[in-house]
Amino acid sequence: MPAVDRINRQWVLARRPIGQVRVEDFARRDGPVPVPDLAAGEILIRTLMIGFDPAQRGWMDEGASYMPPIAIGEPVRGSAAARVVASRNPVYPEGAVVRGLFSWQDYSVVALRGEPAPVLVAPDVTPEEALGVLGGASLTAHVGLNQVGGLRAGDTVLVSGAAGAVGSVAVQIARLRGARVIGIAGGAEKCRWLVKDYGADAAIDYRNGDVAERLAALAPNGIDLFFDNVGGETLEAGIAHIARFGRIVLCGAISGYNDVTPAPGPRNLSRLIAQRAEMRGFILLDHMDHVPAARAELTAWLRAGQLRYRVDIQQGFEAIPATFLRLFSSASQGKQLLRVE
Numbered sequence: 127m128p129a130v131d132r133i134n135r136q137w138v139l140a141r142r143p144i145g146q147v148r149v150e151d152f153a154r155r156d157g158p159v160p161v162p163d164l165a166a167g168e169i170l171i172r173t174l175m176i177g178f179d180p181a182q183r184g185w186m187d188e189g190a191s192y193m194p195p196i197a198i199g200e201p202v203r204g205s206a207a208a209r210v211v212a213s214r215n216p217v218y219p220e221g222a223v224v225r226g227l228f229s230w231q232d233y234s235v236v237a238l239r240g241e242p243a244p245v246l247v248a249p250d251v252t253p254e255e256a257l258g259v260l261g262g263a264s265l266t267a268h269v270g271l272n273q274v275g276g277l278r279a280g281d282t283v284l285v286s287g288a289a290g291a292v293g294s295v296a297v298q299i300a301r302l303r304g305a306r307v308i309g310i311a312g313g314a315e316k317c318r319w320l321v322k323d324y325g326a327d328a329a330i331d332y333r334n335g336d337v338a339e340r341l342a343a344l345a346p347n348g349i350d351l352f353f354d355n356v357g358g359e360t361l362e363a364g365i366a367h368i369a370r371f372g373r374i375v376l377c378g379a380i381s382g383y384n385d386v387t388p389a390p391g392p393r394n395l396s397r398l399i400a401q402r403a404e405m406r407g408f409i410l411l412d413h414m415d416h417v418p419a420a421r422a423e424l425t426a427w428l429r430a431g432q433l434r435y436r437v438d439i440q441q442g443f444e445a446i447p448a449t450f451l452r453l454f455s456s457a458s459q460g461k462q463l464l465r466v467e
């Protein structure tokens with residue numbers, strides 16, 4: 127077994143966040159590295175890079191969701207790329223790099239009894255690609271648009287959170303499939319990326335101006351498919367402009383993740399009746415059968431130069447909680463990652 131450090135640094139959930147998540151909701155704890163007593167089938171991994179997802183905020187709350195809450199005092203659950211440093215499982219040899227749902231600590235023992243199992247990262251794929259453009263966010267965009275949203279050539283597609291990890295890939299997939307795409311993002315620079323880098327036909331800066339008014343001008347015949355990452359007023363504006371037989375895919379609702387009391391609304395749901403429109407939420411984990419084909423298509427687009435991507439890589443273990451907080455403002459500049467070493 128290669129040499130491992132003696133100390134396992136961890137960031138644990140110190141308390142349940144109330145409203146806006148804060149750095150003080152997390153605590154540093156150092157413990158011994160959990161070696162060498164691996165049981166048959168287990169692996170020991172060393173975290174190389176952490177990926178941050180807005181959904182982690184929901185896992186910090188008490189109560190049922192699509193995943194159990196993170197326990198107080200436990201290392202925070204999150205996606206990461208890691209190196210296998212010891213293995214009693216032939217599928218995951220020592221030295222291999224894996225991507226999966228691990229936690230905010232240097233070393234973890236992965237028992238491989240639950241699902242989903244870690245994914246082996248191919249040698250020609252970097253950790254930032256594995257967690258970013260070929261990771262869960264991009265797969266979410268692919269599955270959400272195609273399997274849930276029934277994306278068709280010629281659709282007018284609206285994407286909110288469009289400059290983020292999921293949104294930027296959703297914009298490009300819709301364009302690659304022959305749709306007309308309008309993206310919503312915060313600030314002039316991110317709106318420039320949408321049009322210049324990701325190929326959106328138009329961009330709306332929700333921080334400057336009225337989204338519903340801009341939609342009326344940009345989509346006079348309505349939105350056929352709305353891929354919503356934001357919820358709240360953005361969702362309401364999309365509903366107001368949904369086309370007849372339009373589809374709304376609820377991917378995320380980041381504008382409300384830090385609310386103490388959920389905001390009421392949307393106030394215009396009856397518009398779905400008049401427009402014979404449908405609205406449906408989804409979770410990527412229910413669509414794992416589509417993941418291999420989606421990943422293969424994303425990889426082919428990436429290698430052919432047809433898929434562009436931004437990663438925002440912060441540095442160092444100490445910065446993990448502060449990096450997570452970047453998701454809930456306009457601070458993050460693409461897929462939010464952190465290099466541990």
Ligand SMILES: NC(=O)c1ccc[n+]([C@@H]2O[C@H](COP(=O)([O-])OP(=O)(O)OC[C@H]3O[C@@H](n4cnc5c(N)ncnc54)[C@H](OP(=O)(O)O)[C@@H]3O)[C@@H](O)[C@H]2O)c1
Nearest residue numbers: 180181266290291292311312355378379380381409410456
């Ligand atoms: N359903 C699923 O299976 C699934 C899987 C993965 C992710 N998701 C959801 O997809 C959404 C996007 O995730 P991501 O990983 O791509 O994150 P992301 O968009 O890369 O990161 C967060 C971005 O959200 C925007 N934002 C933050 N607070 C906001 C607010 N109050 N109002 C409007 N925009 C706000 C900011 O962009 P601006 O600068 O543009 O404001 C920020 O940069 C999230 O809601 C996430 O929960 C769902």
